[in-house]
Amino acid sequence: MTWMIESVREANVATADVFRLYVDPSTWSEWGHNAKWARADGPLVEGGTVQVKAGYGKVYPCRIRRLVAGRALELEALPPFMTVIQTYEVEPTAEGARIRHALEISGPFAGITRLVRLNRIYQGWLDKEVGKLIDMAGRPSGPTGARQP
Numbered sequence: 001m002t003w004m005i006e007s008v009r010e011a012n013v014a015t016a017d018v019f020r021l022y023v024d025p026s027t028w029s030e031w032g033h034n035a036k037w038a039r040a041d042g043p044l045v046e047g048g049t050v051q052v053k054a055g056y057g058k059v060y061p062c063r064i065r066r067l068v069a070g071r072a073l074e075l076e077a078l079p080p081f082m083t084v085i086q087t088y089e090v091e092p093t094a095e096g097a098r099i100r101h102a103l104e105i106s107g108p109f110a111g112i113t114r115l116v117r118l119n120r121i122y123q124g125w126l127d128k129e130v131g132k133l134i135d136m137a138g139r140p141s142g143p144t145g146a147r148q149p
Contacts, residue, residue: 001111005119006087006102007126009134015070015097017137018090022073025050031132033125038062050075062086082107097137101130 021027025038032038036053044050049061058079066074071091077084085104090097103122105113113119 001114002104002106003110003114003119004102004104005123005126006100007123007130008098008100009130010093010095010098011134011138012096013134013137015090015092018097018099018133019070021133021136022088022090023067025052027136028052031129031136033122033129044073052077081109082113099130099133101126101133 021031023044025040025044028035028038032052034055036055036057038050038052040048040050042048044064044067046064046067048064050064051059052062053059060077060079062075062077064073065076065085066072072087072089074088075086077086083106085102085106087100087102087104089100089102092098103126105119
């Protein structure tokens with residue numbers, strides 16, 4: 001079984017500011033729905049791995065399945081008996097950017113997670129995640145591009 005949810009919003013932010021957050025794992029705990037921290041050994045590249053500590057304490061190696069400069073990042077995590085694909089996409093619009101975050105769950109436990117309505121819980125988290133990302137992307141940056149509090 002496989003199920004998927006997504007959150008899509010348009011916002012008056014620059015696509016570059018959104019994408020900069022996607023490729024900076026040190027920011028993922030600020031906007032990501034279930035990340036306590038995330039670390040990469042170097043720049044993100046397709047096939048590379050980012051270590052992500054989930055909100056419940058487990059650290060998962062997340063493989064970068066797809067990376068399109070300025071546009072998209074797709075990660076794959078393999079918790080027991082499941083495959084979790086997280087997709088982060090941004091594209092320009094006349095007013096700023098269209099942001100799409102998606103979560104796809106498959107594998108033997110996917111049906112159980114849907115049966116206990118985790119998809120509804122995660123939908124709320126995904127919607128909040130996109131809102132946090134938009135807020136962060138809209139903040140003024142300092143001369144180095146670092147986010148200012």
